[in-house]
Amino acid sequence: MAENEHRDDQRETVAFLSDSATHGGVEPETVETHAAIVFLAGENAYKLKKAVRFPFLDFTSLEERERVCRREIELNRRTAPQLYLGCLPVTRDGGRLSIGGGGEPVDWVVHMRRFDQSATLDREIERHGLKPDIVDELTDAVAAMHAEAEVHRDGEALAQVKRVAMSNLADIEADAAAFPADEAVRLRTRTGQALGRHAALIARRASAGEVRRCHGDLHLANIALIDGRPVVFDALEFDERLATTDVLYDLAFLLMDLWQRGAAAEANRVLNRWISRRRHRGDLEGLALLPLFMSMRAAVRAKVSAARSRDKEPGEAESHLEEARRYLQVATVMLEPAAPTIVAVGGFSGSGKSTLARRIAPHLAPPPGAVVLRSDQIRKELAGVGEMERLPASAYTREASDAVYAAMRVRARVVASSGLSAMADAVHGTPEERRAIAETARDAGVPFACVWIDADRSTLSTRVDVRTGDASDATPAVVSQQVEHLSVPEDWPQVRNDGAVEDAETAALDAVRRQVPGSLEPFVSQKRR
Incomplete structure (x- = not known):
């Protein structure tokens, strides 16, 4: 189903949230992603879920948009309570729309405290690098989040890892315009070999309680310096299955993101501090999964970057494609045989x-x-x-x-x-x-x-x-x-x-x-x- 097929019923809401009169005369800025529009006005941010359907999400019903808005608040208050203020209805009151009114809801928004968009760590690392104390504080927050996350023992861990890996591979192989066929085949071969080697370990860690309701999207763009401290936000809210993973798979996104940016020292510091903070002996055995998990995270970014190249101007499209191919290379490199010392x-x-x-x-x-x-x-x-x-x-x-x-x-x-x-x-x-x-x-x-x-x-x-x-x-x-x-x-x-x-x-x-x-x-x- 096309992305814009269900957008007509939100035009009035988008126009309302885009109007400076809605925000006390402040002209709002907007940031649009594939599944949301964020309206930034003064100290406030309002995130509207688009009424869209993709293979991995379906926001076409008002009820589902309300549910994921409420879930986003619930999840992100674990790590960023100062940012996530509440879930508010956009209501029709006396023929006019309002935020948080008493009338019938026509849509829902996530109400957030606005923060400096340039303070996300993907931008910070490019400007200044990341200071060791910031890396340590971030790692401590991630370790605490994993310790407190809800444990799941449903026996589906191995099947879910295989589903995600195979979905990544299928999407990459289907996009022949973006990815060289021989590299896609090489990645499929190495991924299959890694899954075969580690199937028992994946299941064993799930039985030990290491599969939890994690963040799900733990990369540098979803971490910001707020009042000088790293704050993790924007947890994956729309698919419980995708975000219910081995804690090492959650961590692998952060490690891969740091490593592929050339921040190997920071990636290694995160890994070692996370291990020392948790003091879980099983994590040392679980390290065997890191190459596979980091590869899978890179493959996710590869296909997302390729998708973002579509419908873009030639220069911007090529930039996204270059990024996608670089991520594919990272995904393959992570699974290259290497002897430890x-x-x-x-x-x-x-x-x-x-x-x-x-x-x-x-x-x-x-x-x-x-x-x-x-x-x-x-x-x-x-x-x-x-x-x-x-x-x-x-x-x-x-x-x-x-x-x-x-x-x-x-x-x-x-x-x-x-x-x-x-x-x-x-x-x-x-x-x-x-x-x-x-x-x-x-x-x-x-x-x-x-x-x-x-x-x-x-x-x-x-x-x-x-x-x-x-x-x-x-x-x-x-x-x-x-x-x-x-x-x-x-x-x-x-x-x-x-x-x-x-x-x-x-x-x-x-x-x-x-x-x-x-x-x-x-x-x-x-x-x-």
Whole structure:
């Protein structure tokens, strides 16, 4: 059915909402999408659902438009209560239309607080990039949203993943004018292989409660800086089935969007913080699904971008088509075979090994980079305390530390077995600890690389003395004990970190590259478009 077939009955409503008299004399701006028109006037925004029908939605009835308006308010108040003010009727009162009147509803609108449209993160990242504190706050909000989301255990998870994947492929293959046939075939082949490999894992995660009523459309254009803080809005409201997914599939949209923009460090930071905030051991095994899920998200964007090229002027149409083909390439790249690596980063407290581990991690194949397994965080998790809570000396006995290192090695093996690289970030101050992490990689059947980060003793002590807001409990006294009683490995490449951290990062990456050629992700160096 054509998009405009049911638009006639909304002409009066659109004219009313477009009239400055409706908004106290303020001339409204309008933003139109395929399924809605937003009227912006003063501090208010009114979103009118178009009376349209597509294969994936049907807003042709007044009752359905009311339902999805109310659902949009309900869903988005989870993350953006300050933006979503209510669902209001457009009513006929005494022959005239009004918003929120007492007469018969002729349509419905979502009433929102207006915000600066240039503050969405897709625009922010192009202008300034995203500061680490913004990335962290966003990730915390996403993790909290997933924790609170309603669990669904209907047994349909695997079938739904297959439906979405096959629908994407069918739409891409049908659009021969937009997409090269050989690339579409390649994507279908790789998608089918991934679905076959991971069918049991998809079902297992659903049984474990990881399929929830998620956001459904979690990309940068649906996140805005409001009063300096990232706010997630515009959750998918029209199809419960599409938005009821594995939480990793929800997260995959954000990761893919960051990665394809050249923001690999931000994508990797989101992944690692999301894992550390959730503390769900099952997430490490679930990482095997990320390449498939990120590919599926890119395929969705590919077909949407291609659809937007239609009925556009030639220059604008070509821009949309270029974007669509780039997304198709991303979808295919995500499923390219890539061998994971286990990388051990060692050094005394204050050497900057954790900083360098975070900087190295985005570079490790496959996307979105390595999972950083930091001993300080694992110690706090095993103790059942918050990451910033100081632990007593009893948590640092030899026995306690052995348990921390053992847990780190188990997790490294799980991550590598899931297909992603792992960074083992710990002091690694004894020959036994160093041998054990190397054996972990050998047992997992993946390459191993190691690097020892060093700095002079005064630098080590100064750094730990002034450090705040960090999981480490180290003090200058701890540094002294480490230097006196632990050993520096003679067979690990050594990197000095007394100067610019960028120089140490380059040296550490070179050391990893020499030990495991091909371990670094070639796409990380791409510039943001």
